[in-house]
Amino acid sequence: MSGKPIVPLIQYEDASEAVRAVYDDILAFRKVDWINNFWKVLAHDPALLKRTWESVREVMAPGALDPLTKELIYIAVSATNGCEYCTYSHTAAARSKGMSEAQLMELLAVVGMANETNRLANGLRPPVDVQFEPRD
Amino acid sequence: MSGKPIVPLIQYEDASEAVRAVYDDILAFRKVDWINNFWKVLAHDPALLKRTWESVREVMAPGALDPLTKELIYIAVSATNGCEYCTYSHTAAARSKGMSEAQLMELLAVVGMANETNRLANGLRPPVDVQFEPRD
Amino acid sequence: MSGKPIVPLIQYEDASEAVRAVYDDILAFRKVDWINNFWKVLAHDPALLKRTWESVREVMAPGALDPLTKELIYIAVSATNGCEYCTYSHTAAARSKGMSEAQLMELLAVVGMANETNRLANGLRPPVDVQFEPRD
Amino acid sequence: MSGKPIVPLIQYEDASEAVRAVYDDILAFRKVDWINNFWKVLAHDPALLKRTWESVREVMAPGALDPLTKELIYIAVSATNGCEYCTYSHTAAARSKGMSEAQLMELLAVVGMANETNRLANGLRPPVDVQFEPRD
Amino acid sequence: MSGKPIVPLIQYEDASEAVRAVYDDILAFRKVDWINNFWKVLAHDPALLKRTWESVREVMAPGALDPLTKELIYIAVSATNGCEYCTYSHTAAARSKGMSEAQLMELLAVVGMANETNRLANGLRPPVDVQFEPRD
Amino acid sequence: MSGKPIVPLIQYEDASEAVRAVYDDILAFRKVDWINNFWKVLAHDPALLKRTWESVREVMAPGALDPLTKELIYIAVSATNGCEYCTYSHTAAARSKGMSEAQLMELLAVVGMANETNRLANGLRPPVDVQFEPRD
Numbered sequence: 082m083s084g085k086p087i088v089p090l091i092q093y094e095d096a097s098e099a100v101r102a103v104y105d106d107i108l109a110f111r112k113v114d115w116i117n118n119f120w121k122v123l124a125h126d127p128a129l130l131k132r133t134w135e136s137v138r139e140v141m142a143p144g145a146l147d148p149l150t151k152e153l154i155y156i157a158v159s160a161t162n163g164c165e166y167c168t169y170s171h172t173a174a175a176r177s178k179g180m181s182e183a184q185l186m187e188l189l190a191v192v193g194m195a196n197e198t199n200r201l202a203n204g205l206r207p208p209v210d211v212q213f214e215p216r217d
Numbered sequence: 218m219s220g221k222p223i224v225p226l227i228q229y230e231d232a233s234e235a236v237r238a239v240y241d242d243i244l245a246f247r248k249v250d251w252i253n254n255f256w257k258v259l260a261h262d263p264a265l266l267k268r269t270w271e272s273v274r275e276v277m278a279p280g281a282l283d284p285l286t287k288e289l290i291y292i293a294v295s296a297t298n299g300c301e302y303c304t305y306s307h308t309a310a311a312r313s314k315g316m317s318e319a320q321l322m323e324l325l326a327v328v329g330m331a332n333e334t335n336r337l338a339n340g341l342r343p344p345v346d347v348q349f350e351p352r353d
Numbered sequence: 354m355s356g357k358p359i360v361p362l363i364q365y366e367d368a369s370e371a372v373r374a375v376y377d378d379i380l381a382f383r384k385v386d387w388i389n390n391f392w393k394v395l396a397h398d399p400a401l402l403k404r405t406w407e408s409v410r411e412v413m414a415p416g417a418l419d420p421l422t423k424e425l426i427y428i429a430v431s432a433t434n435g436c437e438y439c440t441y442s443h444t445a446a447a448r449s450k451g452m453s454e455a456q457l458m459e460l461l462a463v464v465g466m467a468n469e470t471n472r473l474a475n476g477l478r479p480p481v482d483v484q485f486e487p488r489d
Numbered sequence: 490m491s492g493k494p495i496v497p498l499i500q501y502e503d504a505s506e507a508v509r510a511v512y513d514d515i516l517a518f519r520k521v522d523w524i525n526n527f528w529k530v531l532a533h534d535p536a537l538l539k540r541t542w543e544s545v546r547e548v549m550a551p552g553a554l555d556p557l558t559k560e561l562i563y564i565a566v567s568a569t570n571g572c573e574y575c576t577y578s579h580t581a582a583a584r585s586k587g588m589s590e591a592q593l594m595e596l597l598a599v600v601g602m603a604n605e606t607n608r609l610a611n612g613l614r615p616p617v618d619v620q621f622e623p624r625d
Numbered sequence: 626m627s628g629k630p631i632v633p634l635i636q637y638e639d640a641s642e643a644v645r646a647v648y649d650d651i652l653a654f655r656k657v658d659w660i661n662n663f664w665k666v667l668a669h670d671p672a673l674l675k676r677t678w679e680s681v682r683e684v685m686a687p688g689a690l691d692p693l694t695k696e697l698i699y700i701a702v703s704a705t706n707g708c709e710y711c712t713y714s715h716t717a718a719a720r721s722k723g724m725s726e727a728q729l730m731e732l733l734a735v736v737g738m739a740n741e742t743n744r745l746a747n748g749l750r751p752p753v754d755v756q757f758e759p760r761d
Numbered sequence: 762m763s764g765k766p767i768v769p770l771i772q773y774e775d776a777s778e779a780v781r782a783v784y785d786d787i788l789a790f791r792k793v794d795w796i797n798n799f800w801k802v803l804a805h806d807p808a809l810l811k812r813t814w815e816s817v818r819e820v821m822a823p824g825a826l827d828p829l830t831k832e833l834i835y836i837a838v839s840a841t842n843g844c845e846y847c848t849y850s851h852t853a854a855a856r857s858k859g860m861s862e863a864q865l866m867e868l869l870a871v872v873g874m875a876n877e878t879n880r881l882a883n884g885l886r887p888p889v890d891v892q893f894e895p896r897d
Contacts (some may be wrong), residue, residue, distance in 0.1 A: 085250035085759050087341045087852055088862065100512060118343035119334070124868035125545035126275055132683065133334065135872075136676055140330045145319035151327050157293045158331035160612030163435050163843050166338040166345055167331070172359055173349040182360065183281035186398035189612040191287050193405075194276045195294035195303070198255070198269065198607035202302040204576060204597040205223045209302055213309040215629050221487050223580055224590065262594035268408055270603075275404065295469050296884030299571050299707050304884060308631055318632065321874060322670035325884040329677075333877035339841035340869040390615035391606070405606065412602045414582045417591035422558055423599050429565045430603035432748035437841050438610040438617055439603070440748060444767055445621040454768065455553035458806035461561050461748040465813075466548045467566035467575070469741035470527070470541065474574040476704035476712060476733040477495045479526035481574055485581040493895050495716055496726065534730035540736075540816055547812065571707050623765050630884045645835045660818065662887035663878070677878065687862035694830055695871045701837045702875035710882040710889055711875070717893040727825035735831050738820045739838035739847070742799070746846040749767045751798035753846055757853040 090121040103134050110138060117170060149178045153215040156185075157192045227259035235263040239270050246274060255308060285314045292321075293328045361392035371399040375406050382410060389442060421450045428457075429464045498529035507535040511542050518546060525578060557586045564593075567598045632667040638699060643671040647678050661714060693722045700729075701736045770801040783814050790818060797850060799880040829858045836865075837872045 086174040093104055095118060101125075104116050141151050149170035159167035172185065229240055229252060239260075240252050259266040277287050288311035295303035308321065365376055365388060375396075376388050385392035395402040413423050424447035444457065501512055501524060511532075512524050531538040549559050560583035567575035582592065637648055637660060647668075648660050667674040687703050696719035703711035716729065773796060783804075784796050789798035803810040812892055821831050838858035852865065 083339070086343050087759050087848070088329075088865070089759075089761055090343070104250055115346075115348065117346045117349070119338060122343045123337065123342040125862055126351060126870065128683065129337075129866055132680055136330060136680065137334070139672065139676065140323075144323050145317060146289075146327075148324045150250045150289065150303045151323075152288060153282075153286065154293045154324060154327045155331045156612065157290045158297050158328055159335055159607050160334045161294050161297045162332065163607075163611045164335035165614070166220075166343055167335050168359070168614065169345045169349045171331075172351070177865045181281060182397055185360070186278075186401055187280050187282045187287075188290060189609055190276045190398065190401045191282075191290045192294055192612060193605040194272060194608045195291045196298065196608045197601040198273070199295055199300035199303050199571075200568050200604045201259065201265075201269070201597055201601045202255060202300055202562065203571045204600060205224070205258040205268065205303070206573070206576065207222050207258045207302055208220060209305045210251075210253045213305045215305075215308070215631050215633075217635055223487050223576070224593070225487075225489055261590055262598065264411065265594055265598045268411065272404055272408065275400065284665055292884065296880050299879075299883045300770040301886070304631070304886065318669055320633070325881055326670065326673045328884060329877040329881045332880045334878045335843075336840050337869055337873045339843045340836065340872060342845070344846065351359050351361075353361055356616060358615050362615070364677065368568045370509070382504065387618075387620065389618045391610060394613040395609065398746045398825060405609070408602060409606070410598055411599045412595075413500045417562075417589060418595045418599075422561065423591055423595075424566045424595060425554075425558065425562060426599045428748065431607055431743050433566050433569045434604065434607045435531070435743075435747045436607035436610055437750070439607050440750065441617045441621045441623075442768070443603075444623070449576055449590050452554050453553060454751060454805055457493045457550075457768070458550050459554045459559075460562060461745055462548045462552075462806065462809045463562045464566055464748060465741040465745045466544060467563045467579075470735040471567055471570045471572035471575050471707075472740045473531065473537075473541070473702050473733055473737045474527060475707045476700065477530040478709070479494050479498070479530045480492060480495055481577045482523075484523065484527045485525070485577045487577075487580070493897075495712070497895075497897055533726055534734065537730055537734045538821065539708070542820065544812055544816065547808065567784050623767050623769075625769055630887050640799060659890075659892065661890045661893070663882060666885040666887045667881065673881075674773075677881070680879070684867075684870045688867050689861060690867045692831075692870075694833065697826075697830065698837045698868060698871045699833060699875045701834045701874055702841050703879055705838050705841045706876065708879035708882055710887055711879050712895045713889045713895075715875075716895070717877075725825060731824050731831075732824045732834060734820045734836045735826075738816060738891070739835045739851075740842065742817070743839055743842045743844035743847050745809075745813070746799060746805065746844055747875045749802040750771060751766050751770070751802045751846055752764060753849045754795075754797045755799070756794055756795065757849040759849075759852070 086118070086122050088125045090117050090118055091124040092121065097125060097127065100124045100130060103127070105128050107134060118169065119166065149175065149180060152178055152180065153184070153188050157186060160189065160192050161196060222254070222258050224258050224261045226254055227260040228257065228304065232260060236260045236266060239263070239266050243270060255302065255306065285316060287313065288314055288316065288322070289324050292324060293331075296325065296328050297332060357396050358390070360394050360397045362390055363396040364393065368396060369399065370398045372402060375402050376401070379406060391438065393444065421447065423450060424450055424452065425456070425460050428460060429467075432461065432464050433468060494526070496530055498526055499532040500529065504532060505535065508532045508538060511535070511538050515542060515558050527574065527578065557583065557588060560586055560588065561592070561596050564596060565603075568597065568600050569604060580604045632666050632669045634662055635668040636665065636692060639729060640668060641671065644668045644674060644700050647671070647674050663714065684758065693719065696722055697728070697732050698752065700732060701739075704733065704736050705740060729746070766798070766802050768802050768805045771804040772801065776804060777807065780804045780810060783807070783810050787814060796859065799846065799850065809843055829860060832858055832860065833868050836868060840869065840872050841876060847858070 123133055152171055159171055180204040288307055291307040295307055424443055427443040431443055560579055563579040567579055696715055699715040703715055803813055832851055833849040863889055
């Protein structure tokens with residue numbers, strides 16, 4: 082088990098101006114005083130860093146769904162894919178937005194059940210019921 | 218593309234007593250007058266049918282998370298896994314519980330973003346920040 | 354790499370009565386004197402703990418398939434999904450049920466091959482042969 | 490939904506000598522009188538066709554695990570990955586090797602359960618118990 | 626099998642101004658006279674449509690990797706995930722950028738092999754060799 | 762986190778003749794003086810070791826695609842599947858074949874985007890456009 086990132090972390094003090102601009106936006110937008118490691122590896126490609134941060138900021142903003150619900154969905158996907166970093170970071174983010182332990186446990190119960198029934202459906206291949214067909 | 222289920226659908230009128238008991242519970246609990254195909258293939262194993270139905274009923278019940286949020290999570294997992302049947306059936310279920318089109322689109326935007334950043338993290342392997350470590 | 358569980362492990366001596374009842378059933382049913390960490394995290398949701406344990410106990414019982422074959426299938430799924438905890442725990446379980454090293458290696462050879470040909474089929478999309486269609 | 494293969498099926502009568510040699514080996518080895526579509530798309534790369542067929546023939550041969558168990562494992566992986574072609578073809582293969590409907594249903598029950606608990610472990614991250622560590 | 630999209634296709638003539646602006650950019654940038662269905666479903670969320678299109682346009686542009694290599698990578702991911710729509714659309718895109726049949730077949734051979742060895746590694750858990758550790 | 766391999770590493774000096782023959786071929790073919798751990802766990806099944814090595818050697822050879830492009834594809838699959846060992850080993854291999862950091866970052870940008878749009882397509886189910894259908 083390596084534990085080392087594939088590319089070195091780019092710290093704030095070593096960052097280019099383009100990277101620092103994104104870091105500053107993260108710090109200001111999230112009202113935090115540190116940059117998490119995900120951004121520090123993306124920083125090797127400033128365009129990727131900027132695009133990803135701006136997309137995340139836009140996608141996770143309050144809208145038809147509230148920010149906590151969006152974090153729950155993020156955890157659901159990350160647990161399904163088995164992404165370790167994302168599971169830790171988005172569980173922490175959800176907690177900071179008020180997720181209770183009971184909510185986390187129920188979330189994972191649904192995630193587990195969905196992963197189970199997805200495979201029962203994949204293995205048995207029931208046809209989609211006409212009642213489930215989207216309306217035009 | 219076959220389209221045929223791997224095992225024949227077991228219709229209500231052909232069902233054993235054990236299967237019919239579960240079908241009756243589904244009809245009563247959901248207040249519907251038809252059984253969807255997922256249960257009609259599971260019915261080839263009455264114990265599996267009963268256990269799965271009872272688990273779904275329990276897991277999807279209102280609790281720390283409301284039923285619509287649970288359906289959104291179900292869709293998130295099903296889209297991530299690419300399960301066609303589950304995507305159609307749980308989108309229909311979420312709509313019947315009030316999901317708006319704007320909510321569906323935002324949900325999928327989060328699902329897409331999470332699937333993207335999961336792979337950026339998998340490919341670049343940033344270490345989990347100490348700030349994200351769960352408290353004891 | 355954190356290594357810390359997302360929720361603290363609930364030890365036997367700190368467990369609620371509901372949790373302890375499940376722990377006791379695990380100890381008695383498996384004839385072991387320790388509870389593995391998977392159950393100690395599920396214990397934060399006693400209903401989830403109970404349902405999952407009872408389902409596992411029922412699903413893994415001898416039936417049309419013997420318990421060792423079921424453990425092999427569990428490993429096949431866990432290796433396909435890349436679940437680290439499940440790979441270690443179910444390999445250990447399979448070994449305790451008599452899995453030889455030769456069986457493990459053949460199992461993984463099939464798992465590898467299936468994952469390969471699944472993607473060749475996904476990428477080239479051959480139509481399902483009529484000869485493979487399930488009979489009515 | 491297209492349904493068309495990504496590359497045209499190469500029929501026996503149109504096959505090159507290298508492809509026909511593999512087709513002949515499939516027909517002889519399996520004692521069948523038709524080639525299934527999976528091989529007819531692989532045939533666009535005769536080296537890939539030959540290597541894949543020879544690997545499958547070797548991996549699925551009786552050894553420490555019997556051929557039916559190997560087919561069950563193939564189905565477990567294919568259902569987990571959601572590969573439609575592979576699910577139909579390997580379910581048919583397993584049936585021709587004697588898989589009963591009860592065995593299929595129990596297999597899928599284990600596959601479903603494993604997919605569920607994989608995600609519970611992924612989402613809650615229990616540490617691997619020392620008791621599960623492989624011996625040196 | 627439904628075949629119906631989850632949300633109706635939004636045709637050019639029925640599109641809002643915001644959607645039409647993106648459609649126009651797609652038509653101009655790609656020098657084509659039709660919009661493919663992927664964008665017509667995303668169009669239900671104009672912000673998602675715009676963000677996704679602009680990201681795709683930026684990511685797939687020539688850079689350190691040429692556009693054909695990027696399409697090959699897109700196919701590799703889509704075949705691994707089993708996404709039908711993406712497999713058809715990106716294979717067509719790669720062909721229009723000059724991908725030969727021999728290249729497609731070799732690509733899928735690598736994809737298959739990688740999916741196989743990923744699972745051999747997942748199932749046997751060899752430690753990462755120090756020689757593979759990234760340099761600081 | 763165990764970190765121990767599921768089966769012990771088989772070192773060169775302890776290897777059987779059959780295993781040593783493969784090890785020797787790896788050393789000679791790759792012009793290196795060490796065997797990486799992946800092969801040392803596969804060595805518990807000499808036939809699997811030999812078949813896998815010969816397939817990898819054949820698949821990764823220069824052909825219609827150059828070896829670096831093939832390594833990029835390998836990384837794309839490994840990051841998509843979240844295989845830690847394969848991500849470290851194939852990133853190292855790609856670097857030794859000349860992959861620049863800019864190429865790695867663009868590769869992962871495409872991988873991330875493909876994983877995102879795969880799920881948007883899976884969740885919204887647009888029909889495959891007739892223009893994307895393969896020609897006969």
